[in-house]
Structures are given as C-alpha cells and as structure tokens.
Amino acid sequence: MIHRRTAVALLASPLLLTGCGGGAEATERRTPPTRPAPTATREIQAKQAAQGIPGLGPERSAAIPERCGQAVVVTGRGKNSPLCTVVLHQRTATGWQAGPAWPGHNALRGWSAHHVLGDLRSPLGVYTLSDAGGLLPDPGSKLPYHHSGGFHSPGTGFEGEPLEGCFDYVVAIDYNRRPGTSPLDWTRPLGPERGGGVWLHVDHGGPTHGCVSVAQAAMKELLCTLDPDRDPVVVMGHADWLSA
Template identity: 80%
Template sequence: MIHRRTAVALLVSPPLLTGCGGGAEATARRVPAGRPAPTATPAPEVHAKAVPEGIPGLGPKTGAAIPARCRQAVVVTGRGKDSPLCTVVVHERTATGWEAGAAWPAHNALHGWSDHHMAGDLRSPLGVYTLSDAGGLLSDPGTRLPYHHSTGFVSPGTGFEGEPLAGSFDYVVAIDYNRASGTSPLDWSRPLGPKRGGGIWLHVDHGGPTHACVSIAKAHMKDLLRTLDPHRHPVVVMGYADWLTR
C-alpha cells in the first residue's frame, strides 16, 4: 500500500492585534479657573488574537509534513521506540487551530517503530501518510471513504500473545504506505517493492501487538470510519512520542 509522504510546510498565521490606541488630545485647551484639569482618556486594552493552535505533541518538522490542505489528522502516539502500545486521537482543523477528539488506546507493531520499514521487521513505519481507502469483512458502517466490502478480509490464527485474530479485519482503513491509493486495501501492489512491506492498516484491535498495523477497538474503528472525510484530505501521523516532537 503506497505511502505518500507529503512534506508541505504548515502555514501558521502570525498573531494579529485588534483594537486601536487612544491618548491625550494633541491640542491644548484652556481650563477655567477653579476647575481641575481634564485627565487623558485611558487607552483601551489591546487584545492579541490567538495564534491557531497546532497539534499537541508534534514538533515543527513533523507538523510541517502535514499537507496544508489537510483538515483531519489521525495522530498515533507510541509510548516508545520499541513499544507496541500507543494512543490514537483524531484531530480536526478549524479556523482557530486543531481540535482533538477522544484518546483511544491502541496497539502498533510488536517491536515498535522504524524509519525504514522492511517486510517482516515487526515494526510500524514512522511518518505522515494519506488515508484514501477503507473496507472490511462487515458492511459499510457509513463512511465517506471508498469502502470495499469483501470476504477477503480475514485473519486466521492467533496473535503474538495467543489471542484470536478473528474479526481483526471487520473494518480497516488502508494507510498509504507502499500502496496504490484509490484501490481496495486488499490490492497488493507495492510501488517500493515487496521488501519494503505493505498492507499496513488501521484495523480492529485483537488485544495484542500487530505485525506493522495500528489497531483500535471495534467501536472506535466504526467511529473513525464515520468521521473520515475524503474532502477533508485525512492523514495519519504515526510514531513514538519522542520522534513526533521533532
């Protein structure tokens, strides 16, 4: 599944000042005897408009990799470089900055993260990737993404901790890493070659680490599918916390 990294600078508007200053009148006026001299009208307070807020936990380099047109960012924050545990938060860009949704507990790959993912390394790829296509064993729960309903979304066997994998692919969103966007998540083309892995999805959590995917609870997958909107150009921003703060 192709991952398209898009390194477009995130434009942040400089703070704007509103209001205008006031002060003492410039022309001298004669003050009648016995009357106190008029005092200058105090200047009104000057308020600064808030700078649009960025996504918490993302440093300038990571933030700059989010395309300017992107209005939805699924941020996957790992606990550590070698940890399989992470948190997923959907952020929506508004006129005043990014607004965060609920934090969902999640799993990533067994051995953590890699900046040069290879097939079989049991690490999830670091980076910013577009989210273009969805699918699953179950029928479309109401997503606006193209949805491929197929019996091909099966995962037999057990996970790394002995947990059953059945139902893991009831709902999936393809992460555009080494895949052709605009195709079913089941499409196995690999533009970077098979050695660079692929088939990396957001999918239903089975209670343990993944091979390279990111997994969240079934109810949260349904929420995610109903939230993502191709007209808002969604991306996933994924990595362990220290890497994301670059």
C-alpha cells in the same frame, strides 16, 4: 497487521497543581485578580489552538499538507513499544481540535524509519488515508469502502489472542500501496521487500505485525468521520520522533 493478502502515544496530560500560602499573609486584604474580558479570552484560546497539534514538533507539523483538514495522530509509548494512543484531530477556523484519545497497539517491536517486510515494526511517517474496507458491511464510511470476505483473519496473535474480527473494519494507510484501490490490493510501489498492507484496524488485544489497531467502536467512528474532501492523513510514530 501485515497479512498474506493484506499487509492508532500515550498522551499523558500532566495535572498542574497550585498551592496556596497560609499564615499571617493570608489575613491581608488582597485585590481580586483581574479577569480578561471575554473577547481577550477568545483571542487567547484562538492563539493556543492555532499553535498546532499537541505533541508534534515543527518538522512533523510541517509534513502535514496545508490542505489537510483531518489528522489521525498515533503516538507510540516508545521506539520499541507496541503500545500507542490514537487521536483524531480536525482543523477548524482557529486551529486543530482533538477528539477522544483511544488506546491502541502498533507493531510488536515498535517503530522503524525504514520498514521492511517481517521486521515487526510500524513505519514512521505521515501518510494519506484514501481507502477503507472490511469483513462487515459499510457502517457509513465516507472513504471508499470495499466490503469483502477477503478480510477474514484466522489464527492467533503474539500473545495467543484470537485474530478473528480484527479486519471487520480497516482503513488503509498509504504506505507502499496504490491509493484509490481496495486495501486488499497487492501493488507495492517500493517493492515487496518494503512490506505493505499497513492498516488502521480493529484491536485484537495484542501487538500487530506493522499496523495500528484500536477498538471497534473507535474504528467505526473513524470510518464515519474521515472525509476524502478534507484530505485526511495519519501521523504515526513514537513520542520522541513526533516531537521533532
């Protein structure tokens, strides 16, 4: 949500259906299938996990720094859709592990590769996550947390929903901002015309101006999990772009 002083895809897992043959063939004696040994199973699982984050193609995967141990993946339903799914992935010794999938919203008009102020699109990209804050007291954030009344959010959204409380918890997305400062900081390295104040914040039930929003419980979990020592990033965009 881009604000005056302020400025996470639907991942559908297809169900694999397998049919069984019947008739005379079913009466034939069959040798039970050989199951892989536990060690082989673990090796298969490790190989699958090491393949990377589901939904991300080689270009997007390569944009995630090697030092990064946490990646919030925001998958938009389409280029012009305000609906998305947010998943926190954490790197392990065998690859990436995914957390819960949270439904969310992005900007009203979808996504842009060249976000500008007022276009009502969220910026495509991979961005670091350095700072947090909110109207509510620190819930146990590992990121630096800026508690301020400046996160007050009056008014209504695009669908007439109240915005009050949507900035109770926020994580600043390091798009056109200076990392290491409050999310409320107005510094815009790319210039004010490129927008700013793009955050992860509490969902208010409708599209945003440019931010990504999820339920309050999800935001609280993110705040308590994202660790600056693990160099967290957000990878955000519509599904087609992410798969490149």
